[in-house]
Amino acid sequence: MSLISNRRTVLSILAAALAIASVPATAQVVPGELRVSAIPDEAPTELQRKFKPLGEYLAKATGLKVVFTPVTDYAASVEGLVNRKIDMVWFGGFTFVQAHHRSGGKVTPLVQRVEDEKFRSVFVTASKDINKLADLKGKTFSFGSESSTSGHLMPRSFLLAEKINPDTDMKRIAFSGAHDATVAAVAGGKVDAGALNISVWEKLVAEKKVDPAAVRVFYTTPTYFDYNWTVRSDMNPALKKKITDAFLALDASTPEGKEILALQRATKFVPTTASNYTSIEAAARNAGLLK
Missing domain, CATH: 3.40.190.10 (Periplasmic binding protein-like II)
Structure with a gap:
């Protein structure tokens, strides 16, 4: 080790x-x-x-x-x-x-x-240069908590399935600690993109706490429990x-x-x-x- x-x-x-x-x-x-x-x-x-x-x-x-x-x-x-x-x-x-x-x-x-029973995560960005998972190579990225299913484990799993290793293929990864904090990090320019659970994302949009024209979803994962x-x-x-x-x-x-x-x-x-x-x-x- x-x-x-x-x-x-x-x-x-x-x-x-x-x-x-x-x-x-x-x-x-x-x-x-x-x-x-x-x-x-x-x-x-x-x-x-x-x-x-x-x-x-x-x-x-x-x-x-x-x-x-x-x-x-x-x-x-x-x-x-x-x-x-x-x-x-x-x-x-x-x-x-x-x-x-x-x-x-x-x-x-x-x-x-x-x-x-059919939950999903979303990947969000404020960058015009990021439109698919492969575009995350060389970029900065934020997960939520390290123990989060929808904010870390499953997003990481889907990245690995696409042959993208966050630890080696991205410029830097961070852990915001919470889904709303991930959106704030992306909106504030602290990272190029991030992943969070779709439920919190939809709530933030509905409550107008995030502008989907400024921070947008560019990838939605398959479903999982x-x-x-x-x-x-x-x-x-x-x-x-x-x-x-x-x-x-x-x-x-x-x-x-x-x-x-x-x-x-x-x-x-x-x-x-x-x-x-x-x-x-x-x-x-x-x-x-x-x-």
């Missing part, structure tokens, strides 16, 4: 240790409470805003006090669930695979949005059922359901299983991101 690889390994271990420490010490499992978290793929204030009505809904459905526990990075969400500091997490496909691997298969995905709500496998079966049933009962024809589904950018929620994420695991191993 090269000195650079060793250094990256040491930094990864240190980052994971810090991630564990970032989950508040008070976030231990408490009777009568449901501790919930989510990968920080958007700004913390946005995650809190999206979760508030869902948390109130789940509290009514379960009879528990639902507490949203933010984490500083993707690794913290995995470690928080595995180490019993969090009861349920909104994972991306890759973070679910990491948690499944890290726990020895002792986490269970309950539901996903119907949109997550992505986000889900996951719990530890040893959670009380009755509680698992209450949570699952609550998600499946969300209906856009009711005011409450309409608000929650809109905030979650979902048409509806459907059951999911670990087997849906085998292709994500294969992509991670192929890219050298899961060993």
Whole structure:
């Protein structure tokens, strides 16, 4: 292993240790409470805003006090669930695979949005010289978080399929940490292009937080499975059922359901299983991101 690889390994271990420490010490499992978290793929204030009505809904459905526990990075969400500091997490496909691997298969995905059955990533740029993936050679590029499915793993996988190695064929790659931060980096000229999940991109365009005439999509990936709500496998079966049933009962024809589904950018929620994420695991191993 090269000195650079060793250094990256040491930094990864240190980052994971810090991630564990970032989950508040008070976030231990408490009777009568449901501790919930989510990968920080958007700004913390946005995650809190999206979760508030869902948390109130789940509290009514379960009879528990639902507490949203933010984490500083993707690794913290995995470690928080595995180490019993969090009861349920909104994972991306890759973070679910990491948690499944890290726990020895002792986490269970309950539901996903119907949109997550055929999720996609988009590649965006503000440069007129970039119109296809091959044009990224020699350019600067931003992924989202290193553990992001739609902001790193799958974009990298599709680049590799086109014989483009980001680490050697691009001038420089960066990790913005979040999808909206990737768009900001492209719009601000910090990088020539970037990749993010299509859902966040469409939200930013709809909210006029990005001008699609200035920053445009030049490539959209094939589909893959992505986000889900996951719990530890040893959670009380009755509680698992209450949570699952609550998600499946969300209906856009009711005011409450309409608000929650809109905030979650979902048409509806459907059951999911670990087997849906085998292709994500294969992509991670192929890219050298899961060993």
